[in-house]
Amino acid sequence: MITENDQPVMEASPTSAPGLPGVWLLPVALLIFYPPFFRGLFFSQELLLTHVLTSAVFILFCLRKWRNGATGLVEGGMDWPVLLLVGAYLLSLPGAVNMREALEGFYKVLNYFMIYWLVREVAVNLRISRILLIVLFTSSLGVALIGIAAALGYISYPGAFDGRYIMSTLQYVNAASVYMGIMSIIGISLAVTENRLPLKAFYGLATFMLMVVMLNASSKGAWIAVLASVVVYLAAIQKIKRLESVYLFITTLTAAAVVSMRVLPFLITKEPVPPAANTIISELGGLTEFGSSSFMSRLDFYSDALEIIRDYIFFGTGAGGWNSLYHRYQDYLYWTTEVHNHFLQAGVEAGLPGLLAWFGIFCVMMYCLYRLWRRRDSLNPSLWVLICGASSAALGLVSHSLIDFDLSIPSLQILLFALLGLITGICNAEFKERPGNENGAAFRVRPGVSRMLSGLVMAFALLLLTTAGLFALAAFHAERAEKAVRAGQYPQALNHYENATRFDPLNGRYYAGFARFCAVMWSKVEPDNIDSPIYKQAVSEAGLAEGLAWNDYKTMVSIDETYRILGNEEDMVRTGKRVIELNPWVIDGYDRLLGTYVGSISQWIERGDPSRARDGTKVAVALAEQLRQQMSRFKGKGDWEGQALEFNDSFKIRLAQVYFHQGNYKEAVNLLESCVDEELTRGEHFQALYAAALHRSGQQEAAAEIIISEKKQPGDFQEAYDYFISLQPLNGSES
Secondary structure (H helix, E strand, C coil), rough: CCCCCCCCCCCCCCCCCCCCCHHCCHHEEEEEHHHHHHHHHCCHHHHHHHHHHHHHHHHHHHHHHHHCCCCCCCCCHHHHHEEEEEEEHHHCCCCCCCCCHHHHHHHHHHHHHHHHHHHHHCCCHHHHHHHHHHHHHHHHHHHHHHHHHHCCCCCCCCCECCCCCCCCCHHHHHHHHHEEEEEEEEHHHHHHHCHHHHHHHHHHHHHHHHHHHHHCCCCCHHHHHHHHHHHHHHHHHCCCHHHHHHHHHHHHHHHHHHHHHHHHHHHCCCCCHHHHHHHHHHHHHCCCCCCCCCHHHHHHHHHHHHHHHHHHCCCCCCCCCHHHHHHHHHCCCCCCCCCCCCHHHHHHHHHHHHHHHHHHHHHHHHHHHHHHHHHHCCCCCCHHHHHHHHHCCCCCCCCHHHCCCCCCCCCHHHHHHHHHHHHHHHHHHHHHCCCCCCCCCCCCCCHHHHHHHHHHHHHHHHHHHHHHHHHHHHHHHHHHHHHHHHHHCCCHHHHHHHHHHHHHCCHHHHHHHHHHHHHHHHHHHCCCCCCCCCHHHHHHHHHHHHCCCCHHHHHHHHHHHHHHCCHHHHHHHHHHHHHHCCCCCCCHHHHHHHHHHHHHHHHHHHHCCCCHHHHHHHHHHHHHHHHHHHHHHHHCCCCCCCCCCCHHHHHHHHHHHHHHHHHCHHHHHHHHHHHCHHHCCHHHHHHHHHHHHHHHHHHHHHHHHEEEEEHCCCCCHHHHHHHHHHHHHHCCCCC
């Protein structure tokens, strides 16, 4: 039992060797302190380096334990569902729709397990548990100060302040708001359990700073989640601590609101009545707007996610599956890389096992808290307050992740699993060597099973250490390659692209970038020479990229553009069709593929093969019909993002040329006359095709007017017109 003078809850956990927790406090504290400062580790390069650091600390810690005779790493309790989550993502790999993204997702959850386990191992007494919470709180304070300093113009951090909202290092308003809010709860719990007045004042002031950022991030969903967590925290703690916590919460929140609505906007804008002062009021006014576009869009995300889960229920799509598949399930065009509900995201990625794992994590957490709650009167009061603060913060983060993608930001996942590890460590410590069912960790593991699981985890940790290091090197070289291309340093770019693909051979984007570089170089240096080495390398790299990124829409668009530079019709058709399959709501895909068909038709005509050209027109018309059918699927719901799915002028002109080749001149004229883009309609190609279609449809006078007008202009109109007039209808008749 913890005493009032903060004596250890236990000397060591059942699998710990004496002295280990104190020795490893510093590296564990470092692992949970720095992640928010590097854009939340949302981007690959920072996350890969974190994988290296975490796995290195984990492996060294385990080796030290084994050296001291503790061979089992897995105790039971929370270890089971967290390991199940790792296993669920491992099982998703064989059927993953994007292997590289799925592997990265598996590495993420493995990292989270290691963070959880390390914190659980070191959190063996009140003193260390408090230190870990102070580390997490200090990290959030640093994030808050960076956001405020960026808003005031003292520092420059990309995305920290956009002129209206403070997003700080997380670069996303909702995540920044909920992060500041839940860490404010921990700040209050630290303040009310601190007897030294200077430190109590520091925690109060720091909590005030966090609340300033929370309010200026202006996320009503985050505010609701934080408020619910505060209510849970206040309801669970002792009465004397509750009164002090309420007082501290109200005073810091009131002060933060005044500063946010009056002082901070004036300091930012230097205006007597700053326009940003109404931001918080407008957000509060929107708390009950359940018909808002944001709310309705999320419902559509969830509906599409449920359909994907239904189709991949057993093992999921692997991480990255949502981003690869959602366009094929949506009823209108929207763009989002995340589901905005972490549990549905986990269901998409890891199927039913992933959902069960998350359900198990929170069931075990509630069980641990229940066990501690039953003994709350005999616990050190400070310990119980800190437990309530940590669990309420975890609750707030998880509840908000039901409507947003906070837990897709790795630093917030690390925070969550650190809190889970701390709660589990305290629970295991408090119930060590108690009789009956309260003997240390719940659902204990047999020693043989523990050693087997430990060996597997260690093997995967070694794999993570190795591959994350190689992937980080690949990311470095890919970035340097792009910089070399922009600087015109082509030999250096070639070398960096080769290194990027060598160190990360599963990343289709690197091969796609390499292929595009080679294709552009070929088009500049020796175009039309398909026997040149650089042409062959471009084709080879594009083929590798295509195989690895078959379900990656943006990468396939890049590969399609590369094939267009190379001029390989067969490849252009194949990738063009795939681009439409991956996202049938973007008109550009149809337009590019129709352009390929039109070019192919012209080539077959020039080669004297009207039969092949006729087949080409049928395929082109079928593509137009496919577009019409896709357009009919849109029922006018949701907020369409991007260019409308319709026959745009570019598509109309190309389709009109197809109809002209078929001899359907009236339809060609109708399409051309419906075009409104002046830049396109003034072009020589358009005018020549329009005049020829008018002439063939019996409107010779109108055609003559265009011919007379265009002859006065310099250019190749007459040559293009003569070409169209010379063509015979491929269908054998005119209409």
